[in-house]
Structures are given as C-alpha cells and as structure tokens.
Amino acid sequence: MLSAALLLSVLAAEPATFAERLHGSVDVGGSLLEPSLHVGVEGGVRVGVPRIVLRAEWNPWISLQTRDGIQPGVVNVGAGVELRWFDERLASVAMVGISVLLFRSAFDQPGHTGLFFYVQPTVIRVPVGAFHLRFAPLSMAIVAPSLDAIPLVAAQFRTSVGFEW
Numbered sequence: 001m002l003s004a005a006l007l008l009s010v011l012a013a014e015p016a017t018f019a020e021r022l023h024g025s026v027d028v029g030g031s032l033l034e035p036s037l038h039v040g041v042e043g044g045v046r047v048g049v050p051r052i053v054l055r056a057e058w059n060p061w062i063s064l065q066t067r068d069g070i071q072p073g074v075v076n077v078g079a080g081v082e083l084r085w086f087d088e089r090l091a092s093v094a095m096v097g098i099s100v101l102l103f104r105s106a107f108d109q110p111g112h113t114g115l116f117f118y119v120q121p122t123v124i125r126v127p128v129g130a131f132h133l134r135f136a137p138l139s140m141a142i143v144a145p146s147l148d149a150i151p152l153v154a155a156q157f158r159t160s161v162g163f164e165w
Contacts, residue, residue, distance in 0.1 A: 021045050021046040021047075022043070022044070022045050023043070023044050023045075023046075023051070023164060023165065024041070024042065024043045024044075024164070024165055025041070025042045025043075025134060025162050025163060025164035025165070026039075026040065026041050026042075026162055026163055027039075027040050027042070027134060027136075027160045027161060027162025027163075028040075028160060028161065028162070029136070029158050029159050029160025029161065030158065030159065030160075031141075031156035031157055031158045031159075032157075033155075033156070033157050034061075034154045034155060034156045034157075035061070035062035035063070035064055036059055036060065036061045036062055036073065036154070036156055037059070037060050037062070038057050038058065038059045038060075038141075038156075038158065038160070039057060039058050040055055040056065040057030040058075040160075040162075041055070041056055041057070042054065042055045042056075044082060049083065050081040050082065050083055051081065051082040051083075051084070052079070052080075052081060053079065053080055053081065053082045053093065053095060054077075054078070054079050055076070055077070055078050055079075055080075055095060055097070055118070056075070056076070056077045057075070057076050057077075058073070058074075058075055059073045059074050059075070059076055059099075059141075059143060059156075060072055060073040061073040061074075061154070071102075071103050072102035072103045073102055073103070074099045074100055074101055074102055074116075074143055074145050075099070075100045075102060076097060076098070076099045076100075076116040076118070076141070076143060077097045077098055077100075077116070078095040078096055078097025078098070078116050078117075078118055079095055079096070079097060080093060080094050080095025080096060080097075080118070081093070081094060081095070084125075088125060089124070089125055089126075090122060090123065090124060090125065091120070091122075091123040091125060091134075092120065092121055092122065092123070093118070093119070093120040093123060093139075094118070094119050094120075095116075095117075095118045095119075096115070096116065096117050096118075097115075097116040097118075098113055098114070098115065098116055099113070099114050099115060099116040099143050099144060099145040100112070100113050100145060101113075101114075101145035101146065101152070105146075105152055107146070107148070107150050107152070108145070108146045108148070108152055112145050112146045112148075112152075113145065114144040114145040114146050114147045114151075114152070115142070115144045115147065116141070116142070116143055116144070117141065117142040118139070118140070118141045118142075119139060119140050119141075120136045120139040121138070121139070122136070122137065122138070123135070123136045124136075124137070125164065130165070131163065131164060131165050132163075132164040132165075133161070133162070133163060133164075134160075134161065134162035134163070134164050135160075135161050135162075136158070136159065136160045136161075136162075137159055138157060138158070138159065139157075139158045139159075139160065140155070140156070140157055140158070141154075141155075141156045141158060142154075142155055142156075143156060
C-alpha cells in the first residue's frame with residue numbers, strides 16, 4: 001500500500017517538476033580487503049526528503065591466491081533510499097537487493113541468486129556546473145549470491161568515484 005502511494009505521488013508530479021526530481025549516476029571503485037572491482041549505474045527520484053534509488057552493478061572478483069586472476073564475479077541489483085545533507089553536498093545511501101553469480105564456484109553454478117546489501121554512509125558530492133562528482137571514501141557491500149549449505153558471502157569495504165547528473 002505504501003509503495004503504491006509513493007508511486008502515485010511520483011507519477012502525479014508535474015512534468016517539469018518530475019524531471020527535476022530525477023537523477024542518475026555512474027561509478028567505479030574497488031575493495032582491497034576482499035579484492036574486487038565494481039562498475040555501477042544508479043537512478044533515482046526524490047519523494048519528499050528521501051530519494052528512492054535503484055542500482056545495478058557488475059562486481060568482478062580478484063583472486064590473489066590462485067592463478068584464477070579475475071573472476072566474472074556477480075551482478076548486483078538493489079533498491080533503497082538516499083538522504084542528502086548540508087545543501088546536498090553530502091549523501092547517505094542504503095539499499096538491499098539480489099546478487100547473481102556469474103561463474104562456477106566450487107559449490108555453485110552460474111545464475112545462483114542470493115542477497116545484496118549496500119551502505120554508503122558518506123558520499124561527498126562536488127558540484128561541477130549542472131553535474132556532480134561523487135566520492136564515497138568508504139562504503140560496505142555484503143554480496144551473498146549463495147546462501148545454501150555452504151554460503152558464498154563476501155564483505156567488501158569499498159572506495160568509489162562517480163559522476164552524477
């Protein structure tokens with residue numbers, strides 16, 4: 001019921017106002033503790049104070065201990081909220097979604113689907129004309145494409161940079 005009310009409030013906005021409430025971004029980054037990279041795209045709409053955001057990312061994994069090198073990793077898709085602070089110079093993001101395995105692991109096949117949890121407590125937004133550069137010095141992603149008998153879970157502490165319009 002609440003999601004239907006949010007959708008109606010978004011769709012009922014005037015066209016010019018609705019366009020002003022939309023935003024999108026692309027970002028890249030990585031994690032050193034659990035070696036990985038990520039390339040993501042995000043879009044959202046402001047609904048009152050919070051922004052409702054959708055994110056899709058490719059998250060290849062890097063193996064430093066075997067000859068496997070870079071594995072295709074996972075695709076993560078999530079939805080959540082973004083709050084902006086200090087004249088929209090800072091943002092905080094939290095989202096949940098799904099994580100889909102892209103390679104054969106020791107116990108799981110490609111396509112295995114589990115959970116994705118993502119938190120960016122601080123995103124620094126630097127205005128550049130009509131756009132913003134985004135820098136997230138530390139964020140956390142829990143990527144769990146398999147939650148079976150032997151779970152496949154990666155806790156990634158990430159740093160990322162991006163471009164927002």
